[in-house]
Amino acid sequence: MKKRWLCLFVENEIGVLAKISGLFSGKSYNLDSLTVGVTEDVTVSRITISLTSDDQTFEQVKKQLNRSVEVIKVVDYTDVAIHMKELMFVKVSGCSEKDIEEIFRISQIFNITVIDYNRDAVLIESVKTENKNNDLIALLGKCFANRIEIVRGGSVAVEALSIDKISMKSISYRNP
């Protein structure tokens, strides 16, 4: 079992997300996170998926996705140089003076932003990798048990610029 990353280019149409997520549930594929958003071409949406699976299942996942009429292109990011970030909000409530000081210290060290504050509650925004966000949750959970509310956006990813021109071409979704 291994963590995998996929990037899908799909038709920006009603029902496509249901088709993709239904494929995962219907075939009992594991799905860790899924994000979707429209691209520079409004007829195309881009989906970033993370899943944990063995090699054989992962091959099937890719084939099954490729088979869907609505899927334009499937790109495997597992072993590709990419930039990947996840947006996460953490609301800490019932804060004492000391708690607030601690939160500000954490945010300085972790390089995250306090975006709202009302004397006894603090709202933090973190744009980090999924792993970094996991670490942050672990830390905050320890310091402020039962007082944190977490909203995670799921990861989005883009190929790093260091990829040479030829391989960039191969992941273009437009028709030749």
Add this chain to the structure above:
Amino acid sequence: MDITGAELFVKALKKERVDTIFAYPGGQAIDLFDALYGEDDLNVIMPRHEQGLVHAADGYARSTGKVGVCLVTSGPGATNLVTGIATANYDSVPLVCFTGQVPTGLIGNDAFQEVDIVGITRSICKHAVTVRKREDLAEIIKKAFYIARTGKPGVVVVDLPKDIQREYGSDEYPTNIEIRGYKPNNSVHIGQIKKAMELLNHAQRPVFLIGGGVNIAHANMEMLKLAEITGVPVITTIMGKGAIPTTHDLYVGNIGIHGSYAANTAISKCDVLFSIGTRFNDRITGKLDQFAQDAVIIHVDIDAASISRNITVDVPIVADAKMAISKLVEKAKPLDIKAWVEQIGEWKKQYPITMRKEGMTPEKIIRSINQVFDSAIITTDVGQNQLWATQFLELNERKQMLTSGGLGTMGYGFPAAIGAKIGNPKTDVVVISGDGGMQMNIQEMATAIVYELPITICILNNGYLGNVRQWQEMFFDKRYSSTCMRYRKSCIANCNVPTECCPEYTPDFIKLAESYGAKGIRVTDEKEIIMALETAKNNRKVPTVIEFIIDREENVMPIVPPGNALNDMILESEGN
């Protein structure tokens, strides 16, 4: 010129060269039916139930190679298609199913007869779409036919809201279509073909394993050529049966849990397994880790997702069967495998599939069908009737079998025969069904009568849901739970033995046939089999129901018990 969506629908059907549609009306499809009124070029068949309708369209498509077209209303009309859609899609049958839908403004309001049929069928069809704008209609229909008939064929559902059917718009219908996410494979990797032939040419114990893909691609001539040039024995799956004539010297038999001993053993002992158009379904592999364990496996399939899913393949070839086999033929040469061919012949002779000699066995009935019908389309239902048919039916270029192989849908056989007869009015059509499955779509008898379809319907009546009963007998200690079709309230609890005093069977199939206006013949003696079949064959106006009263506890043999390796079979029933 501006026309309504319904008028464009009719125009599209004609442009797609559709001549027959299977249709059942309703409130949200009424405009479409109105547009069909008076269209003499379109043969509109109205069955008696939407499930019968979709199976008929399926039988029509399988037997003609054309796209089957269904038209039903929203809500229950649409949901009644579900089983038939899954059945057709599972066996790669091209269908386009149009469903009426409530007006776009009402979608989501829980309107009368509203269901999300696209959502319901998403996982059981190739593509499903709701038309949301009148201007998209032409392109969506064009795409639907293109997707249904190309690549691995399948079912496309087009949901048509009522306001779109009524709205005026362009009358243009595109001639070409481009779908960026859908590029059916239309080439063969020559390097892989060479690699495959290299392996085959050096094999000591090679076999071909042929699935339904060869029949769907109409690659039978090419397959025969490939087999004859190489001299390699051919084994088929149920869906692949008929890929080469079943009487051919090189034909070994079916593989699978009710396959022949020779076929299953040859697969288990071969050194090169050359498979074409099969997805290695669990019914044919038996215990996975012992399947063809000594073999190098070559796999040709049009669907990349079928390759190395159940069985790890050494040489994958993603291609249409006909195209691939044609290329293989070019590189084929005779193999020196005399000892192996003789060995398989020996197994065939030693363990033929056969039933007891006395009494009216299903074997005798099916062999009589072989004898009486020289050219025919034979449909089967699902269960023992189907398994016996796949064991004993002779198929060749003049005889085709239609069966629900993937989904295994009871109630398929009879309506599929109706569709086959409509598509092939000059060919004899024979149904082999059980008494259980026959009752699942018996209402279609009216359809067969009103369209004057002289179909021969053979009901093998054992008064049980025989296949499940057989499993209960063999693996569940004879606890016949809910499998007796002669059960009545007056019966003793937990009965597990049929006797002379069992209650009368209901319905009386003969009277039932007659009440519809069909002919009914009951056969209880083997001497009457041929005559009954001849009578049915010569009846050119109405369907003939032949009810064969067979032994109540007849079993399908041989069988690979669940969990066993393919060649670890039980060859005979205990009683025999």
